[in-house]
Amino acid sequence: MSGGEMRRVTAINNGTVIDHVPAGAALSVLRMLGVSEDRASPVSLVMNVPSSKHGRKDIIKVEDRELTQDELDRLALIAPKASVAIIRSYSVAEKRVVTIGEELVNVARCTFSNCITTNPREPQDHRIRVVATEPLELRCRYCGRPQEIADLVENLI
Ligand SMILES: [Zn+2]
Known part of the structure; x- marks a missing residue:
């Protein structure tokens, strides 16, 4: 695979990248966000990759959709340590943290x-x-x- 092809797979133009999802939990996260039913947003999953922080992790990329803080807080149930980046024009425009409230x-x-x-x-x-x-x-x-x-x-x- 050339560098160009690799980039097309891994980078998104606009959307949301959810990193540090516990390995194996990506599909539950998608269900929770209602993203799996919403076919308008292309989704890519990277599952079971080595993580410097917690052993193995999943990464989720949702194109053309910026998840709101409300949606992200749902993640706290299954991915409390997830970190989220909002991507605009191929670069990180905002970072968001999943917070579990009271x-x-x-x-x-x-x-x-x-x-x-x-x-x-x-x-x-x-x-x-x-x-x-x-x-x-x-x-x-x-x-x-x-x-x-x-x-x-x-x-x-
Ligand atoms: Zn009850």
Whole structure:
């Protein structure tokens, strides 16, 4: 492969590059962002590459779409150490950090079936509290039940 071809594969003109995604988590990240259904944005994945920081990692490049901070904060569930670059005209225009706040509001539904948030007659925001970050511990604000990441990923809003 010549240098020119390599560049075409790895560089994007405009869009978002998400680096330091835990190895194997790229597809979940795409689902979380709703990018996989949105065929308008070409996506390239680099999976399982060596990382100086955390062993192995995935990298995601989404063309022609700048992810908002709101979208990025969803990543905190599965890629809390991700670093994000917004690319414009082939160069890094902005860097963004994924931040896990104290609460995830309307990101995912509580996984406990009897939670008040599942009652359609009493609509309210879905609030998952971040009790601890290392390791990540999440609880529903309403029923207090612990929430597993794997289950929450199935319950994204
Ligand atoms: Zn709940």
